[in-house]
Amino acid sequence: MYKIGVVGPNPLIERILSLEEEYKHEFQFVSFPCTKTEEVEEIVKKNCSQVQAWLFSGPIPYEIAKKTLGTDEKMVYIPVTESGFYKSYFELAFDQGKLITRLSVDSMSTVNSVEEATQQLSEKPLKIYMKVFKSNADQQELLRFHEELWKEGKTDGVLSCFPVVCKALREQGIPAYWMSFSKMRIRQTLGILAEKVKTSYFKDTQIGIEIIEIEHFNKIKEKAKNPYDLQHLELRLKGILIKLCEKLNGSLIEKGNGQYMIFSSRGTIEREISALEDAVQKLAFEADTTVTIGIGFGETVFSAERNAFRAIQHSKEMTDNEIVIIQEDGTIVESPGKNEELLYSNYTTNEDLMEKLKKCNVGVKTYKKITALVERMGWDIFTTKDLAVHLQMTERYVRRIVSDMCDVDLVRCIGETSHSTRGRQSKLYQLS
Incomplete structure (x- = not known):
């Protein structure tokens, strides 16, 4: 049974709860009456951990809650049709x-x-x-x-x-x-909410694997004055990882040569990204080297582990070795939980797009990453320097990619920036 928070004016909540008996084996409704829209933000902030999903009496409280929580994954509203x-x-x-x-x-x-x-x-x-x-x-x-x-x-x-x-x-x-809604519309909305909650539950319980790698571990072993120093270091590292496992309710496997794996669930890992970041900082300090993290989600251990290895390889290719997640459908998430978080896929089913990318010799992943960045930043126009800074690539390399995409009309050059001083002008681009 799922606990559902119902938000809205009392008369509408009463109309929704009039169907409570029909859903007694599926939902437990918790009322959060409000008379002003300003109250919605405080309600969802205060009670978010107490319910599995939210049902709003209309689009206004729904939009406020969505903005407050930053997601609409577990919420719906009853539309006036x-x-x-x-x-x-x-x-x-x-x-x-x-x-x-x-x-x-x-x-x-x-x-x-x-x-x-x-x-x-x-x-x-x-x-x-x-x-x-x-x-x-x-x-x-x-x-x-x-x-x-x-x-x-x-x-x-x-x-x-x-x-x-x-x-x-x-x-x-x-x-x-x-202007309100009928009972039939309430039933239809509750059906949608049930599907959302079930999907979210199964997604939350997917297998999640973290691969944590202490880089240049061979050099660390070479620098060790004696075997005991190395063993003490490994004990300190393992102590940090065991504390992380406690938070993740996971299990730790030591792969050797500075590589570790933690098995947990997707939901727990996503909720404890900040704990993982803290552990990475401690590991890097103890080992005096960089630490790389790759996280994989999947329906099976095999698929989750495969995605985790792909994720850590992707992280190694990045300048700052940011945490990378690869989800069960292949979606890549860079820097999860940060303002710089970037989410994009590494595939496309658009045959026209595939043909154009093939002609300009640009990979699907690169194209998707560029478009995801432009959309996230809200850029109507951009320069190659803008892309290079955020994508951690050289401007020369980005200039080549953008130029090639212009040739197949995936990107348009719409002008140049003007400088009062001498120097190369920057071209302005726009996604087609």
Whole structure:
């Protein structure tokens, strides 16, 4: 059974919990009622470790939580779709005892979804005044939007995503209904959440293997004054690794000649990256040399170990010997947990792309790494120097790669930088 945190206004939480009996063998719901969107950030921060997943009553708290936690892997929200619009519209019509033809609506959804819904209501289209907002919506601004249209005589009713806005409008005698969702939509969303949680669980329990290598270990042995000094060093190194194993709930295998393997689970390793970084620093200090780390995930021990060896080889090719992870699908993660984290794949199924890369003699991994960096940095334009600095490559090498990609229209040269002093101008590039 999975513990699910339900976040939203009390009326919506009650509607969700009305289905609790149907999911009693699958979910345990924990309510986190809130009246203001500002409360969502504190709720998810404080209770993240207490639940396995989050269910939000709408897109606004969902977007806030996603930004707060930095991921949406274990969270969903219940969207207001056509059925939700119909439900609220007919409630408004029944309440007023007449067919409402002029409405003001606020929504985080696109205008097209509301237009499609209204077009299907009758042959006579409705007049809709739409206000689309973002997750940081100003409720007072939305309130003024509806008030002004009503006072100008342009609308006969209001549909809003905010119960507070509806309440304030009703107090002024303006017909307003809260645009919410149906039980059918709740069930559909819970089905999606169940799949997300199960996928995350199986992913979390995948086998994870860390290969830790003390570099230049042969030279360390040569420098040792006697065998006992070397044995004392190995005991100190092993002590650091055993403490790391305790945090990872893993097992340590000594491969010899300065190489060690730790077997654990993917979820534990991902959560304890900072502990691994601390251990690496201690190992490097004790051995007075660099330490290389490769991590592999897989469905079996064989696939995880293979990925770990590929990862450590990849790390050795990097200038700073950063930690590298290779996931079960071949996705490469460089510098995990840091601001410089870079995630990209080393394969493609796009035949047109493969043909172009073959013509310009650039590897798929190199191309994917460049595009991943450009996207992560948010660069609309970039120079070869920008790429060289972040990719730990020489500018000359990067210039050659970019030039070759320009020849097959994977990259476009769109101009040059101007310098007041003499020197070579830098060309400006853009991904095609």
